[in-house]
Amino acid sequence: MSQTIALVDDDRNILTSVTMALEAEGFRVKAFPDSMNALRALTQEPFDLAILDIKMPRMDGLELLGKLRKARDLPVIFLTSDDDEVDEALGLRMGADDYITKPFSIRLLVERARAVLRRAELGRAREQGTPDAAGAEAAIERGQLVLDPGRHLCTWRGEPIALTVTEFLILKSLALHPGHVKSRNQLLDAAYDSEVYVDDRTIDSHIKRMRKKFKVVDQQFNGIETLYGVGYRYRQA
Numbered sequence: 001m002s003q004t005i006a007l008v009d010d011d012r013n014i015l016t017s018v019t020m021a022l023e024a025e026g027f028r029v030k031a032f033p034d035s036m037n038a039l040r041a042l043t044q045e046p047f048d049l050a051i052l053d054i055k056m057p058r059m060d061g062l063e064l065l066g067k068l069r070k071a072r073d074l075p076v077i078f079l080t081s082d083d084d085e086v087d088e089a090l091g092l093r094m095g096a097d098d099y100i101t102k103p104f105s106i107r108l109l110v111e112r113a114r115a116v117l118r119r120a121e122l123g124r125a126r127e128q129g130t131p132d133a134a135g136a137e138a139a140i141e142r143g144q145l146v147l148d149p150g151r152h153l154c155t156w157r158g159e160p161i162a163l164t165v166t167e168f169l170i171l172k173s174l175a176l177h178p179g180h181v182k183s184r185n186q187l188l189d190a191a192y193d194s195e196v197y198v199d200d201r202t203i204d205s206h207i208k209r210m211r212k213k214f215k216v217v218d219q220q221f222n223g224i225e226t227l228y229g230v231g232y233r234y235r236q237a
Contacts, residue, residue, distance in 0.1 A: 003117055004028040004046065008038040008064065009053035009079060018051070021106045022113070035059040043071040049117055051109070054080045065096065075116045079104070098164040111192065115165045119152045142175045143236045145223060159217040166191050167210050170203065174224065174234035183231040207232060 005027050009015055015031040022029045030047075032038035035056050042050060050068070054061035065076055078099040097116045100109055137149040144157045152168060154161045163171065173190035174182055182190075184203045191206075207224060214221040225235045 002026055002028045003048040004030065005113065006030050006032065006038060006042055006047045006050040008032045008035055008050065008056070008061070010034070010056045011053070014053075014079075018106060018109060021110055025110055027113070035061070035064045039064055039067055042068055042074065047074060048120070049075045049077070049113060051077045051079060051113070054078055054082075075120045077109075077112060077116060096164070098166060108192070112165060115169075119165060140172065140175050142178055142234065143223075144218075145175060145234075145236075147172055147175055156214055156217050156221070156223075161213050161217065163210065163213070167206050170206055171210060171224075171234075174232060178234045178236040181227055181231050181233045187232065203232075 005022055007015060007018055007022070007029055008031075009018075010033050012033060015033060019029045019031050030041065030045075032041065035052075036058055038050075038052075039059070041047075052061040052064055056064075059067075061078060061080075065078075068074060068076075075097045078096050079102060080099055081102045097119070098112050100112060140147040140149070146155045147153070147168070149168075149172060152163075152165070154163050154168060154171065169191040170187050173187055184201070187203045191203075207226075211221065211224060214223065223235055225233050227233065
């Protein structure tokens with residue numbers, strides 16, 4: 001059965017182009033140019049994923065997500081023109097699963113949607129004890145760091161760290177081989193589809209945001225080490 005995605009954005013050009021792209025990939029899409037109408041539908045109808053613009057009139061994406069979380073647990077991807085908005089939202093643990101900064105590649109959005117939906121499926125499978133859960137990846141433990149790919153959970157010293165799908169994949173790539181240097185291109189390969197073009201400096205932004213999240217829990221966090229001109233590595237204490 002096709003998975004259903006709610007797309008909420010006051011830019012009708014984005015609604016049209018993204019809807020066409022997602023439908024071409026086999027998804028069912030319901031597009032909403034108004035966040036109030038979107039909220040009513042999201043709380044009353046079955047959806048597998050919501051893609052929300054942050055800057056919208058009447059009720060922005062952050063407020064919409066806050067109201068949605070009171071009614072149901074649904075994977076969410078933010079569309080934003082400002083990285084700081086996303087940092088604030090995730091810092092408040094509002095429950096965003098990933099974000100994409102405008103202007104964005106539609107192909108990248110499709111791949112991020114697939115990743116978020118797959119993660120949600122794995123989480124449900126593990127909770128239900130289905131065969132899919134049995135085949136899920138084992139947790140990765142590196143000192144104070146624990147990564148559980150099957151449930152998309154990250155903890156540091158026992159405290160949860162809210163990572164987006166992209167951040168989780170980057171950190172996983174580093175943690176799998178502690179002490180080994182990963183170039184930006186290698187980390188891009190780990191986190192993005194090979195057919196999607198993303199500037200390699202995007203990795204620097206993701207690393208910066210991850211460090212900020214870990215330092216909320218531990219001001220002395222230094223697990224992700226920069227080797228200037230080379231790349232990054234996970235340093236296990």
